[in-house]
Amino acid sequence: MASTKQLFFANLAQTTDFPLALEMEKAEGCTIWDVNGKPYIDLISGISVSNIGHRHPDVVDAIIKQVNKHMHLLVYGEFIQSPQAELAHALTEALGYDLDNVFLVNSGSEAIEGAMKLAKRFTGKRKLVAFNKAYHGSTQGALSIIGDEEFRRGYRPLLPGIVHLEFNDVNEFDHIDSNTAAVIVETVQGEAGYIPPHPGYLAALREKCDEVGALLIFDEIQAGFGRTGSLFAFQRENVRPDIVTLAKGMGGGMPIGAFVSRKEIMDALKENPILGHITTFGGHPVSSAAALASLKVIRDGELWKNALEGEKRFRKLLVHDLIREVRGMGYMLAIQLDTFERVQKVIEYCLEKGVITDWFLFNETALRIAPPLTLSNEEIDRSCKIILEGIEKTRN
Incomplete structure (x- = not known):
């Protein structure tokens, strides 16, 4: 054998x-x-x-308890399931800044895909601004915005309308204009080798997005859930995003992700067409239970x-x-x-x-x-x- x-x-x-x-x-x-x-x-x-x-042990206990109740029941968003609802509420409390609507998915790449779709759907615009040496995932949409041509080259054509800027350089903000649906930025650049934002940089991005009517998306997939010395890295800068993407440390070792926004923005996915973003296993009840337990451990223990x-x-x-x-x-x-x-x-x-x-x-x-x-x-x-x-x- x-x-x-x-x-x-x-x-x-x-x-x-x-x-x-x-x-x-x-x-x-x-x-x-x-x-x-x-x-x-x-x-x-x-x-x-x-x-x-x-x-x-708290995560293991939560998983066992949930498995003994039920696992997958129906595609995301149809049945009321307590692990999903309680996790969504806990996330909105933890994030603050009127980020009150959570769409649960399976991974960081899926969170990015959902956030990109949401920004385009809500604004009616198609241009996306991202950053060189950024990493957001390997699916086709996420690959379009990562900041390394060597990784993109073999899979073209990718999404059109993507502009890449240098991270921490406010002199390139002129590329963020009235045609921009969203600016997508890691709150700490991960695969570039852990590059933090310069003091005031995220605030300057917020101001520029407000000026041109673009959404600001913070990628907290690698930086979130306590890793940078605050619950979420953007909270150290006290800057309000329009959409936040989460995954990795979210699940306590189980696969789960989310994109989070305000209800007025998230509602754009409900019509023209309905079911504008759907997922079968997003917010799996076992992963949701694990994520809720993990978040509680992090918050209770600071x-x-x-x-x-x-x-x-x-x-x-x-x-x-x-x-x-x-x-x-x-x-x-x-x-x-x-x-x-x-x-x-x-x-x-x-x-x-x-x-x-x-x-x-x-x-x-x-x-x-x-x-x-x-x-x-x-x-x-x-x-x-x-x-x-x-x-x-x-x-x-």
Whole structure:
């Protein structure tokens, strides 16, 4: 009989010719164990997903309770299901800024697709403004607005009417005009290597959108749910978006996403035509129950404060002459090195020593640090020691 590893390579579609191919057995808190019992400190949270750690008991309990009631019943939006309704209410309370209508979907890419459609439908305009080195997903619409031509080139033609600007450059705002349906921006650029907005930049975007009648869409898919030192990154800037997209850390490890807006905007999807945006599994009751439990854990424990304190500890410890910069916000940190070869060697060393880190799609010369918000000081100290050893060994 074929081994699991053989089945993985024979039957699962691969995204590269060089997957990590670690065969994992279980996970708990900030640790993942492979089939040989070797533990790994997870410094990337499944790419900003496991914000409260793996298999948090409150999330596991919520999942079990919901499974014992029901799972999928009907396509999204037809039956009244308490996990969906309670989650939507909790999200609107957490987001504030009159963002009172939630459309639940399955993933971040789907949240982006829905937000793009909503902006076009509500404004009647077709132009969308996005940013270079931005990442919003891999579906055709989301791919049209990501900010890297190497990723777009092989799939053209994509959506027309897309303009890409340089992030943090207010001198390019003239491209945001009266034909613009929406400006879509990550509140912290993720795959560019964790680039925060300059102070006042998001506020300037808000002002420009108001001036020309465009909607402002904040992509909080990677930055949200406590990762940047506030519940949502845009709340640090005190800037009101028209639409917010959510996913990743939303589900406590379960697949779920959402786009959120004001009712007057969201209602545009109900007519001309009706069912203007639909999904079969969006807001799956089990995922919704998990997301509600996860949000409660984050809010009750004010876990975003852990990201702020942990950031200080990482910055204090990650000092080395080969580190050009430690950049980012909260638990969205990038260790900037000089070459991909050096990054690759450090990642390999860390894996050998039981620490999982990664690079970035649009910045291959930096290491990703995005651990669960529950990471302990001891785990930080051990991780930094191993990272620094790995960097030092690249001198050879």
